[in-house]
Amino acid sequence: MSPTRTAKSGAAQRLAALVETALGGPLPVRLRAWDGSEAGPPTGPVIVVRSRRALRRLLWQPGELGLAQAYVTGEVDVEGSLAEGLRTMWSAAREQRLHAPSPGVAELARAAGTALLLGAAGPRPPAPASQARLRGGLHSRARDRAAVRHHYDLSNAFYRLLLDETMAYSCGYWVSDDPSFGAVDAQRAKLELICRKLALVPGARLLDIGCGWGSLTLYAAERHQARVTAVTLAAEQAAHVREQVAARGLGDRVEVVCQDYRDISGGGYDAVSTVEMGEHVGDAEYPAFASALHRMVRPLGRVLVQQMARGTNAPGGGAFIEAYIAPDMHMRPVGETVGLLEDAGLEVRAVESMREHYVRTVEAWHRTLEERWDDVVALVGTETARVWRLYLVGGALAFEERRMGVDQILSVRPAPGGGSGMPSTPRDWYEGLERL
The missing domain is CATH 3.40.50.150 (Vaccinia Virus protein VP39)
Structure with a gap:
């Protein structure tokens, strides 16, 4: 792995700013990006964003489903205990009253700009093969x-x-x-x-x-x-x-x-x-x-x-x-x-x-x-x-x-x-x- 980057131009710092805006509070976990840069608390779980494709996926599908898609494809991972990572996120949501990502037009525009700067802009990634694809009337x-x-x-x-x-x-x-x-x-x-x-x-x-x-x-x-x-x-x-x-x-x-x-x-x-x-x-x-x-x-x-x-x-x-x-x-x-x-x-x-x-x-x-x-x-x-x-x-x-x-x-x-x-x-x- 390349040395940790701390400059404000690092991908992790740019991603952390987006996440904090979406959550309405400080980043509760440490974030490591594909370029080796890191941001967030010095201890605790580390969320690893392995590729720009993960950012593009989250830009097209913000929230729980986009995060899940990125995880199951391996574009996002958790270093250490996955349970502890999820527990930390939920605990922060309760204690700091953070809200789930539901970005408006301004937030989406900012995210798109960040994606462009980081070379992550592009067409919507296809859903993972393991995702259900049902047709027909609900509960037919x-x-x-x-x-x-x-x-x-x-x-x-x-x-x-x-x-x-x-x-x-x-x-x-x-x-x-x-x-x-x-x-x-x-x-x-x-x-x-x-x-x-x-x-x-x-x-x-x-x-x-x-x-x-x-x-x-x-x-x-x-x-x-x-x-x-x-x-x-x-x-x-x-x-x-x-x-x-x-x-x-x-x-x-x-x-x-x-x-x-x-x-x-x-x-x-x-x-x-x-x-x-x-x-x-x-x-x-x-x-x-x-x-x-x-x-x-x-x-x-x-x-x-x-x-x-x-x-x-x-x-x-x-x-x-x-x-x-x-x-x-x-x-x-x-x-x-x-x-x-x-x-x-x-x-x-x-x-x-x-x-x-x-x-x-x-x-x-x-x-x-x-x-x-x-x-x-x-x-x-x-x-x-x-x-x-x-x-x-x-x-x-x-x-x-x-x-x-x-x-x-x-x-x-x-x-x-x-x-x-x-x-x-x-x-x-x-x-x-x-x-x-």
């Missing part, structure tokens, strides 16, 4: 299918590298701080908790909407002898679940259906589960989704929704997540989801926050990603691997800082006379989970 069947394929059909081999043996891609339940209690134990505890909340008994009919790779489906069929209908839109997931059903001899208890939830026929299920699928339904479509949950379950049957939430100031998934991870996803405050379920005729009986559990779950996935980095890159490429690094690090921080949450919402379809069939004090839900 075809578009939803494409959104699911973008994320969940990345390949079963990739998810086998990332996840534990349960293949559960949702928040675990960390009931022990013992170092020997790991991610797979947390997932089994979560699966058992769901089965207990749903009061599954041998022969009970469970509808698992958005079954993923079948963690709950297989657990309920094996451990509780339930008869399960597993529904997913992802062909890769359906193939995996069918393989596991055959391998475990569960063909008489499990049916796997690859279809849209809107096409599910029948009803009268004893229980319905939907684990972190409701975020993909869409805001306008959620009332109909909640009505479908009510319609599918019998009177006195139970419905469990495990779902991520977000504050009223940021109800969606965010520009990066919606562009790279879960296109068209929508999160809302948990209270609004409770209201929608109640409006559909369900009686909400228990809401349990699992926010801190998701911090530990996502951190476990991130550790696995880093430990198996070379294998992941060989399988999906460096760009997609960097997408997932940013996703997991940023996700854990969002749950840690309460910008996102996740909750289990247990409800019942009341009998015509109003009865719930629920025990007044369900003491057995949590007993012995750490020993599974």
Whole structure:
């Protein structure tokens, strides 16, 4: 690397001035530019702008999405801990009340002038190949299918590298701080908790909407002898679940259906589960989704929704997540989801926050990603691997800082006379989970 340049003509100093204007406050991290110049605090995380192309990308796409594009392509990097870099930025935003870049005409003109001086002006760079490209009406069947394929059909081999043996891609339940209690134990505890909340008994009919790779489906069929209908839109997931059903001899208890939830026929299920699928339904479509949950379950049957939430100031998934991870996803405050379920005729009986559990779950996935980095890159490429690094690090921080949450919402379809069939004090839900 060339010696650090401190002259005001250095690229880092010019970029720092732009960033401080956009943020409305001092630069919270150190900045190093492609010419070796540096600006910003002498200690802490270092943001490395590796090429002029990064500046051009941010000029065309200011804000979170442009930064994400520059990171996943390697045009921008973080020296040291990515988590610490993101944490520092968010902390500065809170403490100094900085605002996200939303430049006006004057700021854009200044940025364009700086880009011209630095030799970074030019046509808009193409979006990275890993960015989703969906067409059609929002939450049409075809578009939803494409959104699911973008994320969940990345390949079963990739998810086998990332996840534990349960293949559960949702928040675990960390009931022990013992170092020997790991991610797979947390997932089994979560699966058992769901089965207990749903009061599954041998022969009970469970509808698992958005079954993923079948963690709950297989657990309920094996451990509780339930008869399960597993529904997913992802062909890769359906193939995996069918393989596991055959391998475990569960063909008489499990049916796997690859279809849209809107096409599910029948009803009268004893229980319905939907684990972190409701975020993909869409805001306008959620009332109909909640009505479908009510319609599918019998009177006195139970419905469990495990779902991520977000504050009223940021109800969606965010520009990066919606562009790279879960296109068209929508999160809302948990209270609004409770209201929608109640409006559909369900009686909400228990809401349990699992926010801190998701911090530990996502951190476990991130550790696995880093430990198996070379294998992941060989399988999906460096760009997609960097997408997932940013996703997991940023996700854990969002749950840690309460910008996102996740909750289990247990409800019942009341009998015509109003009865719930629920025990007044369900003491057995949590007993012995750490020993599974």
